[in-house]
Amino acid sequence: MTPITNNLKPWVGLILLSIALLSSQFGYGQQKSGKPNIIYIYADDLGYGDVSAYGATKIQTPNLDRLAASGIRFTNAHTTSATCTPSRFGLMTGIYPWRQQGTGVLPGDAKLIIPTDRVSLPKIFKKAGYHTAVVGKWHLGLGTQVKKNWNTDVKPGPNEVGFDYSFIFPATADRVPTVFMENHRVLGLDQNDPIEVDYQQPVGNDPTGKEHPELLKMHSSPGQGHNQTIVNGIGRIGYMSGGHRARWVDEEVSTTFLSVAQEYIKRNKERPFFLYFALTEPHVPRMPATIFKGKSNLGYRGDAILQLDWTVGQIMDQIESLGLSDNTLIIFSSDNGPVLDDGYQDGAVSQRNGHMPAGPLRGGKYSIFEGGTRVPFIVSGAGAAKGVTSDALLCQIDLLASVADMLGQAIPKGEAFDSQALWDTFLGKDKEGRSHLIEHAGSLAVIKGKWKYIEPGNGRAYAKLTDTELGNAPHPQLYDLSKDMGEKNNVADTHPKMVKELAAILAAERNK
Incomplete structure (x- = not known):
């Protein structure tokens, strides 16, 4: 090693240390x-x-x-x-x-x-x-x-x-x-x-x-x-x-x-x-x-x-x-x-x-x-x-x-x-x-897999001022979202077991 290199050796260490400190302070090591x-x-x-x-x-x-x-x-x-x-x-x-x-x-x-x-x-x-x-x-x-x-x-x-x-x-x-x-x-x-x-x-x-x-x-x-x-x-x-x-x-x-x-x-x-x-x-x-x-x-x-x-x-x-x-x-x-x-x-x-x-x-x-x-x-x-x-x-x-x-x-x-x-x-x-999700809009609903259950409620079905179907109904609603993404066909009456299962999930969530 030449004398010049020997003289630079401590400075190299100091420079590397400074770079490390700057990287830490300003985030240059961010991706790593x-x-x-x-x-x-x-x-x-x-x-x-x-x-x-x-x-x-x-x-x-x-x-x-x-x-x-x-x-x-x-x-x-x-x-x-x-x-x-x-x-x-x-x-x-x-x-x-x-x-x-x-x-x-x-x-x-x-x-x-x-x-x-x-x-x-x-x-x-x-x-x-x-x-x-x-x-x-x-x-x-x-x-x-x-x-x-x-x-x-x-x-x-x-x-x-x-x-x-x-x-x-x-x-x-x-x-x-x-x-x-x-x-x-x-x-x-x-x-x-x-x-x-x-x-x-x-x-x-x-x-x-x-x-x-x-x-x-x-x-x-x-x-x-x-x-x-x-x-x-x-x-x-x-x-x-x-x-x-x-x-x-x-x-x-x-x-x-x-x-x-x-x-x-x-x-x-x-x-x-x-x-x-x-x-x-x-x-x-x-x-x-x-x-x-x-x-x-x-x-x-x-x-x-x-x-x-x-x-x-x-x-x-x-x-x-x-x-x-x-x-x-x-x-x-x-x-x-x-x-x-x-x-x-x-x-x-x-x-x-x-x-x-x-x-x-x-x-x-x-x-x-x-x-x-x-x-x-x-x-x-x-x-x-x-x-x-x-x-x-x-x-x-x-x-x-x-x-x-x-x-x-x-x-x-x-x-x-x-x-x-x-x-x-x-x-x-x-x-x-x-596995499931609770939706909220005054009343509550549960999504699990392809199924969605909306609990019965006494809220308005329709908001005239905003022209919005609110989705509330006095009876249970069940939709197969895989076939009926627009929630037009309520199948609660033909799938009572699924209604019971999703209603139980909602009850359990309420009690947490």
């Missing part, structure tokens, strides 16, 4: 750690038939089709519930929402319903060394009480549930307060114009849709209540005063969330991250960016779906451009089934043009029929099969236990017990999935 980045993209009210990869012909979703072609398209995947708040509760906690009171659709001023002292989906990632973030719709409540001060830190919230970073709006776009929140604070708030929110009585002097319909650029549907404080020419549910500089512009909400999500991905590309990207499309009020308006020929709802599809494509392109494709898993789904008229006259009904948002399924949002909980579900990226269609029975509630199993994280006894460890199912390696 076996920890894939996971991006969970959650659409809002997107139906099984709203995606061309699932059979839509009146609208095309090329980016979602591209995602499906590069991964797994699940045809029997479900939310826990047929509405948004309970579905999100199940996803975050691993607990069926019907087990806990107060998990129905929340007003915009609701208190936090996710326990801060129990396991959650983001906490599983955090314990495994991930950085975690939520960007988009929250709708799981904030703070410890309904009456809260929106002009200071509002907590507990997403950060206390397990997210290192949060950029959200509190509830849904049709509910006040119509503001963005970064971590615990309202973004862009002028303290000289404090926010006040009330869901019981008017506050401040802002006009309401009920009293000043001439100020509306989108009218509410009769009887659906979207006629209180007007923000950006749209009547909302609830009353709000103040915070005028902080209020969002509807046409910019989606691109704002996208830009924040992209910045988060860029900032954390060198370490394992979990991003829960909760979109607002195609939930009401549907007010897409101008470049998408009129493009679908299906009214603003169709335009919003095109915007959603474009947004997914932007995330996919960014992951590819950053060189993260081999170590990033993208999961796409929706929080419940579709609805056309859900509060506003936006062309969703009058310009339907033969589009079937639930595809071959019966019902939709709010319904115990399959259209309420069977949704598009696509998994693509690190470790997932490619170009595969799976009919495995899967539920979003299973993500928590599946990720915990994959990352070697223990779930405390008695917590997240409805979530099942099915990581091989998520990756397309297992073709069976769950």
